[in-house]
Amino acid sequence: xxxxxxxxAAELGLSVSAVSKALNDYPDIALETRRLVKETAxxxxxxxxxxxxxLRTRRTNTIGLIFCIIDRHLTDPYxxxxxxxxxxxxxxxxxxxxxxxxxDRRLERSAYERMVDGKRVDGMILTGTRHGDGxxxxxxxxxxxxxxxxxxxxxxxSPCVDVDGAKGV
Numbered sequence: 001x002x003x004x005x006x007x008x009a010a011e012l013g014l015s016v017s018a019v020s021k022a023l024n025d026y027p028d029i030a031l032e033t034r035r036l037v038k039e040t041a042x043x044x045x046x047x048x049x050x051x052x053x054x055l056r057t058r059r060t061n062t063i064g065l066i067f068c069i070i071d072r073h074l075t076d077p078y079x080x081x082x083x084x085x086x087x088x089x090x091x092x093x094x095x096x097x098x099x100x101x102x103x104d105r106r107l108e109r110s111a112y113e114r115m116v117d118g119k120r121v122d123g124m125i126l127t128g129t130r131h132g133d134g135x136x137x138x139x140x141x142x143x144x145x146x147x148x149x150x151x152x153x154x155x156x157x158s159p160c161v162d163v164d165g166a167k168g169v
Contacts, residue, residue, distance in 0.1 A: 003046040062096045064121035
């Protein structure tokens, strides 16, 4: 059974509200009480619920990335290294990476809708952008944060990460 805030409160003789506030560093809880609650939570093996935190903050701390199999991303060593690097950086920044594999470009839009409209992620990383890319229009329309790996010629105002071809020569 996972340890809950109620378990910690019972252990310390505090209210559930006081334990919650202490774990979230509310200033109206004495510093010593916050320290004691956090130490007890650590000792008991408490892990905050990501689902509960997401409801409270309206954030998932998750970044979405969709690969289409047709692009052969999953067998290309470049993309495997890129995926590992993205995952490492997400982790360093306190984010999880949600990877979805799309078997067909015709299903790509519904994959984005599940992640974005379903509020499963806080931002998206796009790969293989192309001229007139509908994914960019979809995300811009919703005001949803994203970054493209590479720049498509028409979408110059969209946020992107790209190689410096001039310095590479």
